[in-house]
Structure formats: C-alpha cells, structure tokens
Amino acid sequence: MTITRRERRNRVAFVIALLVAGHFYVRPWLENRIAPDLLLLAMMIVAMRSRPGVGAVVGFVAGLATDILTPARFGAGALSHTIVGYLAAWGRAVFFPDNLLVNAGLFAAGAWVRTLLVLLASGASPAEFAGTLLVWAPIQAATTAIAGVIVVMVFRNWLAIRLDE
Secondary structure (H helix, E strand, C coil): CCCCHHHHHHHHHHHHHHHHHHHHHCHHHCCCCCCCCHHHHHHHHHHHCCCHHHHHHHHHHHHHHHHHHCCCCCCHHHHHHHHHHHHHHHHHHHCCCCCHHHHHHHHHHHHHHHHHHHHHHHCCCHHHHHHHHHHHHHHHHHHHHHHHHHHHHHCCCCCCCCCCC
C-alpha cells in the first residue's frame, strides 16, 4: 500500500495536534519544572521534517504561544524557539534523523538550549540562571527526550523523516 504525500502530512498533523493538545490539557496537571515540553517536542518534530526557514517560522509561532503563557520577558520564548527550530531543521542534514538515540539527543539538546536562551533573553538573576540551567533544565530536557522517544516509537511509521522531502 503506497502512502501519498498528503496522507503523510495528515498523519504528522494528527500527531502534532495530539502533542499540542497534551501540552495545554495534560501538562498543567504535572509539576511544571520537570514536565516534558510537548509544544517544543511538536515544534522539533515539524522542524526535523522541514527546511530551516520553515523550522524557524514554526519555532517563532510556538515561541509566541509560550510567551503569552509565561512570566519571562515577552519575546524571549519567540527568540529561543526560533533559534532551536532553525537548528533542529538544519541538524537533520548533519545527523541521522531515523536513529532513535539521535532523536532523543536532539530533543534533549533542544529543550536545554531553549531554556538557556530564554534565561539569557529574559535577564534572569545569576542564582536563578545557575539553578535553572544546572538542575531543572537537564531534568526537563530528559523528560522531554523520553516523551519524544515514546512518541517516535508509537508513531514510527507516521513520523518517518525522509531527506528527499
């Protein structure tokens, strides 16, 4: 059975919709500092399937959504998500995106770098910067990577990342 490009896009859109819904409906029930960032995960999945410009635009939109909901300076989330989206899209040319361990590493690195950029852009105090970056950011990066691996394993055939697209 041959799957058309439209069917593949619909499947990916369904997975992204599930992640976004989970981010806004399930994540608030979890401890916020360690809960996986499902919106970042959705953004990175889209970015890894597209070109760097598209990844940056998707990151910017995801960053605006997080800026509305976070107390950090407005624009810090948009900037950080834009950079991470661009780097995730660019990284698919450098790494092997079909490897599960590489995907986990990319998800964890994306979450940690996003937190670093948000802290830098929002002007966090040195104590908050160090505590968040050294304690809470790695924990959230790990939970985001675990959630990402679960999503990729469950929807492996739907999220097949092909370099020829």
